[in-house]
Amino acid sequence: MGDKEGVPQGSRCIALVGPFQSGKTTLLEAILARTGAVQRQGTVDAGTTVGDSSKEARDHKMSVELTVASTTFMGDSYTFVDCPGSVEFVHDMRAVLPAIDAAVVVCEADERKVPQLQLILRELEDLKIPRFLFLNKIDKADKQVRETLKLLQPASRVPLLLRQIPIWTNDIVSGFVDLALERAYVYKEHTASEVVKLEGDALERGKDARFSMLETLADHDDELMEQLLADIPPPRDRVFDDLARELRDGLVCPVLIGVATRTNGVLRLMKALRHEAPGIAATAKRLGIKAGDTVGLVLKTFHTTHGGKLSVARVLAGQIGDGVTLNSPTEEAGRVSGVSKMMGQVTEKRGPAAAGETVAFGKLDHARTGDTLSSGKQAHAAIAEVKPYPGVLAIAISAKERKDDVKLGLALNKLVEEDPSLTVHHNPETHEVVVWGQGEMHLRVATERLADRFGVAIERRRPTVGYRETIKKPIVQRGRHKKQSGGHGQFGDVVLDIKPQPRSTGFVFEEKITGGVVPRNYIPSVEEGVIDALKHGPLGFQVVDVAVALIDGSYHSVDSSDMAFRIAGRIGITEALPQCQPVLLEPIHTVEIVCPSEASTKINAILSGRRGQILGFDTREGWDGWDVVRAMMPESEIGDLIIEVRSATAGVGSFTYKFDHMAELTGKPADQIVAAKRAAA
Numbered sequence: 001m002g003d004k005e006g007v008p009q010g011s012r013c014i015a016l017v018g019p020f021q022s023g024k025t026t027l028l029e030a031i032l033a034r035t036g037a038v039q040r041q042g043t044v045d046a047g048t049t050v051g052d053s054s055k056e057a058r059d060h061k062m063s064v065e066l067t068v069a070s071t072t073f074m075g076d077s078y079t080f081v082d083c084p085g086s087v088e089f090v091h092d093m094r095a096v097l098p099a100i101d102a103a104v105v106v107c108e109a110d111e112r113k114v115p116q117l118q119l120i121l122r123e124l125e126d127l128k129i130p131r132f133l134f135l136n137k138i139d140k141a142d143k144q145v146r147e148t149l150k151l152l153q154p155a156s157r158v159p160l161l162l163r164q165i166p167i168w169t170n171d172i173v174s175g176f177v178d179l180a181l182e183r184a185y186v187y188k189e190h191t192a193s194e195v196v197k198l199e200g201d202a203l204e205r206g207k208d209a210r211f212s213m214l215e216t217l218a219d220h221d222d223e224l225m226e227q228l229l230a231d232i233p234p235p236r237d238r239v240f241d242d243l244a245r246e247l248r249d250g251l252v253c254p255v256l257i258g259v260a261t262r263t264n265g266v267l268r269l270m271k272a273l274r275h276e277a278p279g280i281a282a283t284a285k286r287l288g289i290k291a292g293d294t295v296g297l298v299l300k301t302f303h304t305t306h307g308g309k310l311s312v313a314r315v316l317a318g319q320i321g322d323g324v325t326l327n328s329p330t331e332e333a334g335r336v337s338g339v340s341k342m343m344g345q346v347t348e349k350r351g352p353a354a355a356g357e358t359v360a361f362g363k364l365d366h367a368r369t370g371d372t373l374s375s376g377k378q379a380h381a382a383i384a385e386v387k388p389y390p391g392v393l394a395i396a397i398s399a400k401e402r403k404d405d406v407k408l409g410l411a412l413n414k415l416v417e418e419d420p421s422l423t424v425h426h427n428p429e430t431h432e433v434v435v436w437g438q439g440e441m442h443l444r445v446a447t448e449r450l451a452d453r454f455g456v457a458i459e460r461r462r463p464t465v466g467y468r469e470t471i472k473k474p475i476v477q478r479g480r481h482k483k484q485s486g487g488h489g490q491f492g493d494v495v496l497d498i499k500p501q502p503r504s505t506g507f508v509f510e511e512k513i514t515g516g517v518v519p520r521n522y523i524p525s526v527e528e529g530v531i532d533a534l535k536h537g538p539l540g541f542q543v544v545d546v547a548v549a550l551i552d553g554s555y556h557s558v559d560s561s562d563m564a565f566r567i568a569g570r571i572g573i574t575e576a577l578p579q580c581q582p583v584l585l586e587p588i589h590t591v592e593i594v595c596p597s598e599a600s601t602k603i604n605a606i607l608s609g610r611r612g613q614i615l616g617f618d619t620r621e622g623w624d625g626w627d628v629v630r631a632m633m634p635e636s637e638i639g640d641l642i643i644e645v646r647s648a649t650a651g652v653g654s655f656t657y658k659f660d661h662m663a664e665l666t667g668k669p670a671d672q673i674v675a676a677k678r679a680a681a
């Protein structure tokens with residue numbers, strides 16, 4: 001099938017991305033309303049939009065997961081994926097990017113949002129995904145759009161190409177000039193803009209701006225450059241071809257303007273998408289998918305109350321319908337049971353999905369977000385691998401009521417399946433269930449989901465820090481257990497040589513018995529008793545880095561037993577350790593913080609304020625204007641580090657960390673920890 005009017009065949013998939021609260025969900029609503037997919041345009045503030053329809057999103061008035069909604073425009077089908085803007089929910093965006101045809105990056109004229117914009121544009125640039133910038137909220141604009149563009153330009157590696165300029169009436173934007181069409185329009189609320197005659201000041205500014213646009217395009221089109229130099233007006237088709245080509249080749253990032261709340265600029269955006277955004281054929285080529293294969297990519301997983309598990313996927317090649325068995329690269333993903341069209345949380349059963357379409361497949365039990373699905377004999381290789389960022393904030397949770405323990409476990413599995421940027425760890429030592437996430441709001445939403453969706457009320461606490469203790473002085477100590485009660489007595493007697501060991505050597509047990517003073521068969525019991533006692537040292541923590549040697553003892557031919565020697569070993573340690581100058585050990589990690597360079601000084605101050613020891617400073621490789629700061633830091637201080645790092649970096653700073661060593665902690669901080677442990681015991 002050939003393309004009609006230069007419009008690619010097949011359903012398009014477009015992601016709406018951009019910094020926090022820039023108006024993506026509102027823009028989706030405006031698109032759906034403008035194209036007739038919904039009757040009335042809802043608002044985020046009234047909680048009536050197709051997007052953000054979960055209770056958590058409505059409650060917080062922000063997107064906390066992606067929304068998928070489809071519509072048609074001028075006979076073509078489009079699926080939009082509205083992605084959350086908050087960095088804490090960024091995984092939902094990252095997981096869909098590989099499969100989309102193009103992205104609309106919604107942003108506003110706000111300098112503080114530039115770092116976040118840069119992060120998003122980088123992801124798109126690296127994946128070679130064509131992208132438009134939609135400069136939203138120009139109803140609130142207080143500066144010239146060209147000034148705004150200068151502000152935003154550092155966020156993009158390629159030129160931001162202004163396609164429209166606003167027309168101002170009494171300091172308010174009342175319409176726009178389309179620089180490619182050379183036409184002026186006046187905005188009408190919730191309906192198409194009206195063409196007006198381009199005259200006066202707007203005409204002049206329009207000419208200037210058009211010339212700038214053409215100049216930028218001419219950087220990659222020699223013939224156009226010659227025309228411009230010779231003052232020959234370039235043919236309109238050539239300009240449109242260049243706009244489309246340079247977008248598709250990632251040479252420019254076209255900028256459109258509008259007001260999502262009033263549906264202004266939406267029609268223009270849709271037309272640009274229609275004519276310029278690539279279609280499934282180009283996307284399949286970008287992903288290296290061969291003709292003849294049947295391939296899809298899972299963008300998101302939902303566990304719905306009534307419909308069970310839904311795998312939202314884009315079909316990238318072939319056709320996928322009910323009853324088809326799909327494979328992921330590692331296992332059989334399952335048999336499709338139901339294909340649905342999605343309109344936010346509302347799903348509607350439909351027939352098989354063709355290449356290009358984005359739908360929800362039912363009951364793919366073993367499919368995970370990010371999986372490449374295929375139906376051939378041999379599973380298709382993974383076309384994308386999007387690893388979630390490691391968690392930066394943790395909470396320990398438990399079911400409020402013991403009876404919900406099993407339910408909590410099942411709910412957590414589903415929660416993590418829906419959102420792989422959450423991880424759950426069971427701490428075998430403290431028996432805590434620790435949930436790691438991307439920030440405060442992320443974890444808060446996770447606990448709300450557990451309550452609202454899975455019906456498990458939970459309690460949350462700060463996770464226990466892995467403190468240990470050790471000793472600084474050696475000792476030789478006798479442990480004697482003797483009990484005479486009626487018939488059989490109990491007798492065990494050991495002498496232990498206890499010595500501190502170098503850091504991170506753990507525990508060693510040796511026996512140096514001569515002459516059988518402690519019979520061989522009782523020795524393992526002595527060791528068990530020692531291990532028992534080391535679990536709770538005099539400070540209340542596990543004792544590490546000690547060597548214990550059994551050097552002497554005695555036994556009784558009738559009264560000695562495994563149990564008696566075990567108790568003797570325990571007594572020996574328990575009596576010895578308080579005399580060995582016990583000391584607290586705390587875990588120290590190496591932390592690597594990445595941040596925009598202008599925030600480095602603040603980051604340094606944060607690290608010092610948290611007992612961090614700065615190891616080094618570097619520019620971040622491949623990241624202009626970014627730094628990496630490395631430091632050693634106690635685990636207890638990393639707990640909520642992300643909150644301060646984000647606030648110092650307009651939300652974009654982050655860190656990774658790795659356990660390095662245990663270090664002694666003394667003085668008041670240590671006393672407080674010991675006292676808290678005693679109080680909790």
Ligand SMILES: Nc1nc2c(ncn2[C@@H]2O[C@H](COP(=O)(O)OP(=O)(O)OP(=O)(O)O)[C@@H](O)[C@H]2O)c(=O)[nH]1
Nearest residue numbers: 020021022023024025026062063085137259260261
């Ligand atoms: N003045 C004005 N306000 C807007 C416009 N578009 C959106 N808003 C408002 O901006 C706020 C955020 O809008 P959303 O659509 O939720 O923004 P978002 O980008 O989806 O937010 P996240 O998904 O949480 O990142 C809401 O209060 C909207 O009413 C606009 O064009 N003009």
Ligand SMILES: [Mg+2]
Nearest residue numbers: 024025062063
């Ligand atoms: Mg949103």
